[in-house]
Amino acid sequence: MTESSEPTGAERMFGDFAPALVAFTDDVLFGQVWPRRELSPRDRSLVTVASLVTSGSAEQLGHHLGRARQNGVTEEELVEAITHLAFYAGWPRAMSAMAVAKRLFREDA
Incomplete structure (x- = not known):
């Protein structure tokens, strides 16, 4: 689970079923790619x-x-x-x- 107490969308959908996909979604896609300043x-x-x-x-x-x-x-x-x-x-x-x-x-x- 992320730092907040609420599960992310990925956690709700795939939490214990596909934890690696959840981690990549939350940490890489939404944690690193979306915040980039170029767009x-x-x-x-x-x-x-x-x-x-x-x-x-x-x-x-x-x-x-x-x-x-x-x-x-x-x-x-x-x-x-x-x-x-x-x-x-x-x-x-x-x-x-x-x-x-x-x-x-x-x-x-």
């Missing part, structure tokens, strides 16, 4: 969302859409990014991503 958190979020849409990784997309909003990306910008990606990533992937975005954004409304 802002907002830019990292847009890059990550684009990567998840283009790879068809809808299961991970919900978390990162929420994180993108926390990092200053608006819902309108995220919808536009997904719409734009339809022409580069493919219509089915964009439609799947938009379904995730709609569920997330309408739940939070």
Whole structure:
């Protein structure tokens, strides 16, 4: 578990099942890569969302859409990014991503 008393998302998902993956996720990805100064958190979020849409990784997309909003990306910008990606990533992937975005954004409304 991390320094805080609350388990991370990775810990909740895979805690005792895949502890190495949890450690890499928490310590390396979110502990070392995300805080790097070369890109802002907002830019990292847009890059990550684009990567998840283009790879068809809808299961991970919900978390990162929420994180993108926390990092200053608006819902309108995220919808536009997904719409734009339809022409580069493919219509089915964009439609799947938009379904995730709609569920997330309408739940939070």
